[in-house]
Amino acid sequence: MSVAQPTIDSLIALPSVAPTSDGASLERRSQLxxxxxxxxxxQSFVQRQYATYPFRLSGPLRLDPLDRSRLYLYMMNSSPGLLAGDDLHVSLHLNDRTRLYLTxxxxxxxxxxxxxxxxxxxYAIEVGAAATLEFVPEPxxxxxxxxxxQTIQITLQPTAHLFLSEMVxxxxxxxxxxxxxxRYVSRVQVRTVDRLLFADTTRLEGKLNPFRHSxxxxxLPAIATVIAVQPTVDLQRLSAELDTFTATDEQPxxxxSSQLPxxxxxxxxAAAANASSLKTYIRFALNCVRRSRGEPNLPEIPK
Structure with missing residues (x-):
């Protein structure tokens, strides 16, 4: 009996540009x-991808020999970083029963x-029924x-699982x-198809911050936020396991954690002395979530 193979629709486009008053070109919008x-x-697979400069996406990876159904992807940026006037848009759609780790x-x-x-x-993110998104960007x-x-709009089906981290x-x-x-402003909204679940806003003032030397x-200047929506998990047990994390003098x-509405x-x-400490804690938190769902720990993620 023949089995239909997954199809992949992959497109890479040139950046959208518009002329300036002096005839030069100014990049208007970048999209993934x-x-x-x-x-x-x-098995989860990339059905479609579309990217304009500076975005690129890695090939599909199966990093966990104990969990071949989960897809691991790297989101790549070929620019030197965020520049004045950049307008970056990322759209992620996970269909039902898919499992993706994105970094x-x-x-x-x-x-x-x-x-x-x-x-x-x-970011515009949709996570389907019984699907799992783990989105763990670098700082x-x-x-x-x-x-x-930054704005992050997330739409979850009732049985969708989400682990989203942010390090600054x-x-x-x-x-x-x-x-x-x-300044730095990040606004996150998480909703179902028909109603808002919760919203979270982070606003950091830089030079004008009266508490920067407090x-x-x-x-502990490095800060992180993690959102973990896990409909099938015992939150009290998960919170108790998160509390077992032990800081050290080398990684203070x-x-x-608090329950979401x-x-x-x-x-x-979380707040730490450096990015390395935050990464250690976020990996610990993700492994706590995975274990609470009876899944293997996060494998080594080559960087």
Missing amino acids: DLTVSCSRTG DQSATKAHTMAIDQPAKVA LILYADAAVE LPGRLARGEFYRFH SVFSP IMAA NCNGLLIR
């Missing part, structure tokens, strides 16, 4: 669209820009005079660059 589907044998290859650098020309990043580094505005560094900490950016911000970190999920905030 990704659709993931499930084969008859239960990027390196930290995103937000460069110097005028405060009235911020870089804008917008965003806010260079001096950077301004970034307030400068090149190793160079002593600390809260010299303009005892709260200075020792503070973290706390209108869904079975947790909001986790």
Whole structure:
């Protein structure tokens, strides 16, 4: 009996450009669209991808020998980082029963820009019934005079699972660059098809932040937010396991979780001395979520 094979529709387009008053070209918008589907044998695969400069997507990877159904992908950016006037749009659609782990290859650098020309990043994410999205980007580094505005719109089916993390560094900490950016704003909305579940907004002021040298911000400047919506998980048991994380003198970190409204999920905030500590904690948190669902731990993710 023949078995239908998954089909892949892959497109890479040139950037959309518009002429400026002096005849030069100015990039207007960059876009990455990704659709993931499930084969008859239960394997997730890339059904469609469309990318304009500077976006690229890695080939499909099966990094976990114990879980061949889950798809691992890298989202790649060939530009030097976020620049003034950037307008980046990412659209992710996971069909029913799909399983995707998505990350990027390196930290995103937000460069110097005028405060009235911020870089804008917008995500539109849909996760289907019984589908699982784990989206774990590398840190965003806010260079001096950077301004970034980000929006994340997520639509979940009632049985969808979501693990979304975000890491922000307030400068090149190793160079002593600390809260010299303009501002950073991130707005997240998570909803079902017909109603809003919850919203979360992070706003960081840089140079004008009156608390940047306080005892709260200075020792642990790297911050992270994790949203874990897990409809089939015992949240009390998950919270208890998250509390078992042990910080060390080499990797100091503070973290706390609270239950999300209108869904079975947790909001986790963490602050650490550096990005390495945050990555360690986020990997720990994701493994806690996986174990609570009877799944193997996260495999090694080559970077």
